[in-house]
Amino acid sequence: MEDYKFLFKIVLIGNAGVGKTCLVRRFTQGLFPPGQGATIGVDFMIKTVDVDGDKVKLQIWDTAGQERFRSITQSYYRSAHALILVYDVTSRESFDCLPEWLKEIEQYANQQVITVLVGNKIDLTSQREVPPETGLQFAQANNMAFLEASAKEAENVETVFMDLARELTKNARKYLLRNTETVDPNITEITGETTNISYGGCCGSG
Numbered sequence: 346m347e348d349y350k351f352l353f354k355i356v357l358i359g360n361a362g363v364g365k366t367c368l369v370r371r372f373t374q375g376l377f378p379p380g381q382g383a384t385i386g387v388d389f390m391i392k393t394v395d396v397d398g399d400k401v402k403l404q405i406w407d408t409a410g411q412e413r414f415r416s417i418t419q420s421y422y423r424s425a426h427a428l429i430l431v432y433d434v435t436s437r438e439s440f441d442c443l444p445e446w447l448k449e450i451e452q453y454a455n456q457q458v459i460t461v462l463v464g465n466k467i468d469l470t471s472q473r474e475v476p477p478e479t480g481l482q483f484a485q486a487n488n489m490a491f492l493e494a495s496a497k498e499a500e501n502v503e504t505v506f507m508d509l510a511r512e513l514t515k516n517a518r519k520y521l522l523r524n525t526e527t528v529d530p531n532i533t534e535i536t537g538e539t540t541n542i543s544y545g546g547c548c549g550s551g
C-alpha cells in the first residue's frame with residue numbers, strides 16, 4: 346500500500362514559453378532551471394505534500410504550449426482534477442490567447458475540474474504588459490482563482506500548488522463523506538487507505 350491518502354492530477358496549460366516547466370520545477374525541485382528548452386509533448390513530476398495531516402500525492406503534468414502538440418496534450422485534460430492555466434505578464438499575446446485555452450478546457454476537461462489562472466514572470470517588472478487587475482478581472486469573469494507568480498524568484502509558486510492541494514483535498518473529503526454516508530459513515534475515518542478520487546466517467550456516479 347502506498348503511503349498517501351489522496352492522489353490528484355494537476356495539468357499545466359498555456360502558450361509556449363510562459364514558464365509552465367519552470368513553475369513545475371520550482372515547486373517540485375526547488376530550482377529555476379537554466380536554459381530550459383521547450384517541452385516536447387507532455388512531461389510529468391510527482392510531489393507528495395501534507396494537507397492538514399493527510400499525505401497528498403500530486404501528479405503534475407506539464408504540457409507543451411506549442412500548437413503542434415495540441416492533440417497530444419488535449420488527451421491529458423480529461424483525467425485532470427485541476428488545471429493551472431498560465432500566461433506571461435510580459436506577453437500580452439499570451440494573455441490574449443486565454444479565451445482559446447478556455448475553449449479547450451470546456452471541450453476536453455471534466456466539468457468538475459478546478460482551474461487556476463496564473464500570471465507568471467512578475468520579476469520582469471519593467472517588461473510587464475498585463476496589469477494585475479486585468480488578470481484578476483479575467484479570472485473573476487471566468488470563475489477561476491487568480492495568482493501572479495515568479496518561477497524565477499519563487500514568488501507565489503508554493504501558494505499556487507498548495508492552495509490547489511488544499512481545495513482538492515477539501516472536495517475529496519466531502520466527496521468521500523457523501524459517498525460513504527449511505528453505506529457506512531465510519532469508512533472514511535477508519536480505512537486510512539489511499540484514495541484516488543475519480544470524477545465523472547461512469548453512469549450513476551457523482
Ligand SMILES: Nc1nc2c(ncn2[C@@H]2O[C@H](COP(=O)(O)OP(=O)(O)OP(=O)(O)O)[C@@H](O)[C@H]2O)c(=O)[nH]1
Binds near residue numbers: 362364382383465494
Ligand atoms: N524572468 C523570468 N523568466 C522565466 C520565468 N519562468 C520562466 N522563465 C523563462 O521563460 C522561458 C520559458 O520557460 P518554460 O518553463 O520552458 O516555458 P513553458 O511554458 O514550459 O514552455 P513550453 O514548454 O514551450 O510550453 C525560459 O527561458 C525560462 O527561463 C520567471 O518567472 N521569470
